[in-house]
Amino acid sequence: MQTSSDNILSAVRIEKGFPGTKALDKVDFHLRRGEVHALLGENGAGKSTLIKCLTGAYRRDGGSILLDGAEVDPRDTFDAQRLGIGTVYQEVNLLPNLTVAENLFLGRQPRRFGMVDTRTMNRKARELLAEYELDLDVTRDLASFSVAIQQVVAIARAVDLSGKVLILDEPTASLDAHEVAMLFRIVRRLKARGLGIIFITHFLEQVYEISDRITVLRNGQLVGTRDTSDLSRRDLIAMMIGRELAAEIHSARTEVAEGRLRYRFRNYGRRGRINPFDLDVRAGEVVGIAGLLGSGRTETADVLFGAHRADSGTAEIDGQTVDLSSPRAAIRQKFGFCPEDRKTDGIVGDLSVRENIVLALQARRGWTRPISRAEQNRLADQYIRALDIRTPDREKPIKLLSGGNQQKAILARWLATEPEFLILDEPTRGIDVGAHAEIVRLIESLREKGLSLIVISSEIEELVAYSTRVVVLRDRTHVAELGGDRITAHQIVEAIAAANEREAS
Amino acid sequence: MTSTVRTYLGRLLPQLIALTIIIAAISIIFPGFLNLQIQNGRLYGSLVDILNRGAPVVLLAIGMTVVIATKGIDLSVGAVMAICGAVSASLITSGHSLAETLLITLAVGILCGIWNGILVAVLDIQPIIATLVLMVAGRGIAQLITEGAILTFNDPGLIFIGSGSFAGLPMPVVIWLVFGVLVALVVRQTALGMLVEAVGVNREASTLSGVFTPVLLIAAYVLSGLCAAIAGVIAAADIKGADANNAGLWLELDAILAVVVGGTSLLGGRFSIAASVLGAIIIQAINTGILLSGFPPEFNLIIKAAIIVFILVLQSPRFRAAFAFVSIPRVAGKPTEREAK
Numbered sequence: 001m002q003t004s005s006d007n008i009l010s011a012v013r014i015e016k017g018f019p020g021t022k023a024l025d026k027v028d029f030h031l032r033r034g035e036v037h038a039l040l041g042e043n044g045a046g047k048s049t050l051i052k053c054l055t056g057a058y059r060r061d062g063g064s065i066l067l068d069g070a071e072v073d074p075r076d077t078f079d080a081q082r083l084g085i086g087t088v089y090q091e092v093n094l095l096p097n098l099t100v101a102e103n104l105f106l107g108r109q110p111r112r113f114g115m116v117d118t119r120t121m122n123r124k125a126r127e128l129l130a131e132y133e134l135d136l137d138v139t140r141d142l143a144s145f146s147v148a149i150q151q152v153v154a155i156a157r158a159v160d161l162s163g164k165v166l167i168l169d170e171p172t173a174s175l176d177a178h179e180v181a182m183l184f185r186i187v188r189r190l191k192a193r194g195l196g197i198i199f200i201t202h203f204l205e206q207v208y209e210i211s212d213r214i215t216v217l218r219n220g221q222l223v224g225t226r227d228t229s230d231l232s233r234r235d236l237i238a239m240m241i242g243r244e245l246a247a248e249i250h251s252a253r254t255e256v257a258e259g260r261l262r263y264r265f266r267n268y269g270r271r272g273r274i275n276p277f278d279l280d281v282r283a284g285e286v287v288g289i290a291g292l293l294g295s296g297r298t299e300t301a302d303v304l305f306g307a308h309r310a311d312s313g314t315a316e317i318d319g320q321t322v323d324l325s326s327p328r329a330a331i332r333q334k335f336g337f338c339p340e341d342r343k344t345d346g347i348v349g350d351l352s353v354r355e356n357i358v359l360a361l362q363a364r365r366g367w368t369r370p371i372s373r374a375e376q377n378r379l380a381d382q383y384i385r386a387l388d389i390r391t392p393d394r395e396k397p398i399k400l401l402s403g404g405n406q407q408k409a410i411l412a413r414w415l416a417t418e419p420e421f422l423i424l425d426e427p428t429r430g431i432d433v434g435a436h437a438e439i440v441r442l443i444e445s446l447r448e449k450g451l452s453l454i455v456i457s458s459e460i461e462e463l464v465a466y467s468t469r470v471v472v473l474r475d476r477t478h479v480a481e482l483g484g485d486r487i488t489a490h491q492i493v494e495a496i497a498a499a500n501e502r503e504a505s
Numbered sequence: 506m507t508s509t510v511r512t513y514l515g516r517l518l519p520q521l522i523a524l525t526i527i528i529a530a531i532s533i534i535f536p537g538f539l540n541l542q543i544q545n546g547r548l549y550g551s552l553v554d555i556l557n558r559g560a561p562v563v564l565l566a567i568g569m570t571v572v573i574a575t576k577g578i579d580l581s582v583g584a585v586m587a588i589c590g591a592v593s594a595s596l597i598t599s600g601h602s603l604a605e606t607l608l609i610t611l612a613v614g615i616l617c618g619i620w621n622g623i624l625v626a627v628l629d630i631q632p633i634i635a636t637l638v639l640m641v642a643g644r645g646i647a648q649l650i651t652e653g654a655i656l657t658f659n660d661p662g663l664i665f666i667g668s669g670s671f672a673g674l675p676m677p678v679v680i681w682l683v684f685g686v687l688v689a690l691v692v693r694q695t696a697l698g699m700l701v702e703a704v705g706v707n708r709e710a711s712t713l714s715g716v717f718t719p720v721l722l723i724a725a726y727v728l729s730g731l732c733a734a735i736a737g738v739i740a741a742a743d744i745k746g747a748d749a750n751n752a753g754l755w756l757e758l759d760a761i762l763a764v765v766v767g768g769t770s771l772l773g774g775r776f777s778i779a780a781s782v783l784g785a786i787i788i789q790a791i792n793t794g795i796l797l798s799g800f801p802p803e804f805n806l807i808i809k810a811a812i813i814v815f816i817l818v819l820q821s822p823r824f825r826a827a828f829a830f831v832s833i834p835r836v837a838g839k840p841t842e843r844e845a846k
Contacts, residue, residue: 307713331715345713350706350774351699359703362696363715370696413714 008033008068008196009085009165014053015062023049026063027222029215031165031196036187038199038211038228040240042293042458046220047200051167055080055087067164086158090170094154096143101125103142104157128156132186148179152186159190166190167198172206184210202293204233216240234497237292241460241493259283262452263421265304267313274299276312277478279471281421281452286443288467289456290492296476297456298340301425304454305337306330331364333421336414340425340456342403346410349399353391354380356398357412364417383412388438404435411442422446423454428462440466460489472496520767520783523816527787528552531794538797547670551793553678559789560677561586561736561753563782565760566767567685568729570781571692573764575725576705576773577625577632582733582760584643585617586753589737591650594658594747603662607738614734615727617643622723636726640757647749657746667742677739681782684735688728689778698776701725705773763788766816787816 009031016024024046031037041047052058054065056074065072067083074080077087094103101122102109110120125138132152142150151171158166168187172180187210191197199211207214207228214231216223216239223239231239259282269276274296281287291297302308306324315324317333324330327337339345348356357380362371371379380394387408391401398409407427414422424443428436443466447453457463463470470487472480472495480495514521531551532538541550565582572579589610596606617639624635650656658664669676692698703711704718712718733753741747761771767784769776791812795805818824 305713327713328715328717337713339710339713344707345709348703348707348710351703355699355703359699359711359716360714362699363711363717365696367696367700367721370694370699 006032007066009054010066011050011054011063012066013063014050014060014065016049016053016058016060023220024053024060025220027217027220029222030225031198032213033196034191034194035212036191036197036199036210038201038207038214039217040200040207040214040236041217041223042240045217045240047217048169049220050217051087051169051198051200055085055167081158081161084162084164085167086162086165087167087169088151088154088158088171094142094150094157096150097141099139100129100136100142100145100153101138103153104128104138104160106157128160129153132156132189146179148175148182151175151183155186155190159195163195165196165198167200169200170202171199172201172203180206204236204292207236208233234493237497238493241290241292241458241496259285259450259452262318264316265313266316268303268310268315269313270299270303270308270311273308273476274303275477279478281454283420283452284447284450285468286447286453286455286466288463288470288487289454289473290460290463290470291473291496293458295473296478297473298425299476300473300478301337301340301423301454301456304330305335305423307337307339328363331360331417334417334419335421335423336360336417336419337423338407338410338414338425338427340429342406342410347398347406350397352395353384353389353398353401353409354394356409357383357394357416360413361416379416383409383415387412387415387442402435404439407439408435411439415446419451421452421454423456425456426458427455428457428459460492463487463492464489516768516777517780517783519816519819520780520787523766523819524783524787524790527790527794527812531790531797535797543673546673547675548673551797553675555786555789555793556678557675558793559786560681561740561756562759562763562788563681563785564684564732564736564739565729565756566763566781566785567681567688567778568725568732569757569760569764570767570769570776570778571688571701571725572632572729573761573769573771574701574705574773574776575722576708577722577725578636578761578771579621579726579729580633580636580757581617581621581639581643582729582736583753583755583757584640584647585614585730585733586737586740586756587647587747587749588617588643588650589614589734590741590747590752591647591656591749593663593738594656594741595650597658597660597663598656603660606663610738611731611734614730614732614737616730617733618727618730619723621730622726625726626719626722644749647747647752651747651749653749655746655748659745663738663742664745665742667739667745677743680735680739684732685778685782692778697721697724702774702776705776759788760785762813766813788813 007030011027011029013026013028014024015026027046027050029050039047039050049058053060056076056079065074067085072083074083074085095106098106104125105121109116110124111117112120122138129136129138134149134152136145136149142153155166171183175183187197187199201207211228213225214228214236215225216236218240261280262283263281265277265279267276267278277300279287289297289300299308303310304324306326306329309325315322322333324333324335330337348359354376358371358376361379365371377394383389384391384394389401389405389408389412391405398406401409411427427439427443440462443453443455447466447468455463455466464487467487468483470482470492471478472482472492474496482491482495538551541548541552543549569579569582592613593606593610596609597603621636621639624630624638625632666676666680671679692701700711700716700721703716704721708718737753740752763785764781765771765784766787767777767780767782769781791809795808800808
């Protein structure tokens, strides 16, 4: 039995808030000496916020960090490095135009008579890399090596600098199987040396292959820490996306009257993004899209809206073949789309709430037919009231609003165009509980009005609450469709897990 | 309505204050500075001179404002001025009519704009690099057209554009006034202004909202090219010849400065054409003032830089935040609807 003194790093009740959201809510995290600890969660769960608090990139609002039993307070990443916490990111943050040796010893080059002693530096670099079974020409530019080698160089530098805790943030995302195996050999060796390693990834097989324990975060809260060997894949997925698997949540929705079939997508897809799929959507229907991160959820939305042009298949509305090759074309067919990344793809930050609300309508009317200021004011006020957008006035720049209110304003942007087909990608991510409930209610009321909606969410219970049908994705393919009584959190998790188990075998 | 006027004036207030201070300062040193007189039905005086001399930069600033609002920049305008000056001079000397000359020259300016626009909007090249191409190549093209010499002409019609007068005002002033009002009206009375600002703030979000961004971007560079063409004709007509080496030289920098002094952010988004025009006039007033003051010419650029730094400091958000208590009450006293409830 290991005691708490085996913890090399302990984070206790870490709190971090951003305007409008609580990114971390009293999260505990303990890392033992000589273990690989996987940190998991969907986008926005708080993984990267936690890492940034540990490495001093963010100032935490509350809680304490203990390293080797002593309380530490890294002011920035350099400070964290000095204390013993090194980080390697998915995109190698070294200097590609310097040599491997220079990268390894940047900022601490061996000197002789005040000059950089290149010969000693190269020798030391070779020695250092030999520990990683890497024999390469350290005088060549880093950029001339593969990403995998660059990763190892980054790890070597981080371990050499810090040597207590190594954080690997999605290190395998751009590596092939062979390179992953090499990386894992190195990770095991470092583990044997007694380092504590935090491993962040989306690949569940890799989690099972390399990690000793797993900590899952969701919505900024700790779901739990388990030994990997005791946690089934199904339970892990349930921890990541559904609150309680046991509680069979049936939606309170009454049986939906079958609307007429309006939208037919056949063999619709785009190479490299989403494999061809068939999809039918009726009027007055909410089709939920479930799947793990990277399963093709957002790619499905992009291709439906023409943000990425489909390169196979056909789209029909009411039996007529239509062109959805661009957002403008889709908007002409009365489509609307609230993208996943609100900040980069949704809001136009410096413009007012009013302008953000009328933007799509104005774009559809064309520049020669401006919406009069009086009409703009009327529209803005109408939606500010209807959706309860909390803003002191309609002229406030939208970037100053909280996440939930920004989301409502973007919904208002599309509602103002009177859409018939609305795609919502993670409409409730990163917004507070109150706004969350309002958006769920809004989805219900839009469905009742006869709209067709596609809603993507990593919150299984949410999908259960409003979907009339749920499409399950895996590996950029639509693998299952659940309807009627089969829409339960349990069934959805089963479908995702089944897909994953098949993949693992 | 009054509140609209008040916000509008509030937007222009820093520029108006700066201009007033500069003109007041010069007129203290030169009491005759503010004098205006009418001779042969034409207004003369240093103030008119500022408006007249400033014409090319004012015109360039109008186009540059819209380009910068899209988060772009157009470095080629000085070179386009040279090209268009050369084109008009060579056309008029080879016997084309004034109307033909002007139409073709403006078309050349528009063509330059389309070129820049395609590089930026379709090929997705960074604006500073995309327009650098024409900035460098353009002067060469102009030199090819004039065959290296200064191409002089004596067509009275073309010369009139540079030195004639209309309604008591010099022609260049009339041209930029009319053109500026026209552009401002088109931009603000249609939805163009808002769409341009939306694209400038967030191109991706605007595209996803159905804004036809490529066309909008190309249109911005076309406007800039057109402005440069008009400025080029005025500059050529002023000296009765096309000087491919010096026409419009470094004026792109003055135009960018005018936009910045006018308070439009280089990061794109909110813009005001009127403020940029004021910015251009401020720069010209500084130039004229320094010239009149008789400082040794080597001081001119340094003094100009110092004054501009001062104006920019006045505009900086940090300075404004620090002196918020003395700032202009923009819409103060008029509670918004929600507050009133």
